[in-house]
Amino acid sequence: MLLVLGVFIALRAEGDEILFRMLGVPVTTEALTTAGTTVVRLLAVACASLLFTLLVPMSHIVAGLRALRLPQAMIAVTWLTERFLVLLAADARRLMEGVRARSAALPLPRRIIVASRISGTFLVRAVSRSERMADAMTARHFDGRIPLHPTQRWVVRDTVSVVLTLVVIFFALLY
Template structure:
């Protein structure tokens, strides 16, 4: 599907450059700890009232990051489309109103977590987030896998686009017949082989340049007076949501 600006919906991967905002000026270490803690609290919630309040708080935090509307709407649109089965199945499989409550809670929780992650990504570059994750003692292997997965998502999207253009030039049209399925299988196999070869070349290149698994940054982390306030504020929101969850369950 073409959006009119030359981009294809299924291959709409793009890097985002953080815009200047109140959240972008904060230290990535404090921001990462505060948002991850709030995300864990949201993921553990089980009442509709607390999840709704959490979504409002997450949207408020996302506004502080000042993301571009075009970048924002594609992500929200994709997640909303993927949540359609979760809105349909619970009301059909569970008694009313339990099914509707479960469907609403799952959807609101997914949107709240998405908003928190987008606020983090929209206000901090990926390499800065990786360095901050290592600085707060997160496992380096997990951080490295995350960064490589992010990076190679774009490379695989470019490779798929080149293969797609090559197939179109050769007159291929995807139809529900044996030839089409055979061609798609061969394309997937070629993509996997190319990905394996590229990963070996990248690993050798990283070793030749002395990479030892540690993330280093040219910009040292500096804690300003507002950074602990942000972390304390996010921790206060988390505590407030926990109390609201406890009160909602007791009713």
């Protein structure tokens, strides 16, 4: 996606010094520089976000977001999205195992048709899964506020992590 975005910017951005033509559209030095810088910035931000998400447990992130005094609704949506995606991924794995067990001998076009049909089933399952998750949370007093796990406290190390992450994102956007 980033590459496609880069090509799009290279073709659309203006400049004086024409380097070459792609599909009849002139590509300039300035356009290439703009495209390259944008792609690298976005890549850096995406990598930093991914690293942060993979290395920091969700409960720490919730504690951090709460310490930053973000609205409860925003924290709840972040937490629920992450949790729901994990549960959905597990459901998807089980569903695909079931499909593979019964469609291994099918030719590729037929398997594509099966996969497209499964996507509908998966969507229905996702809705049902969300309802059951809501029931489980409601039965345990969930009121829109994600309870903070007692072992998670905001410590100096967390502040350092957040500051370092912000610094990385800042420099990625700057250069």
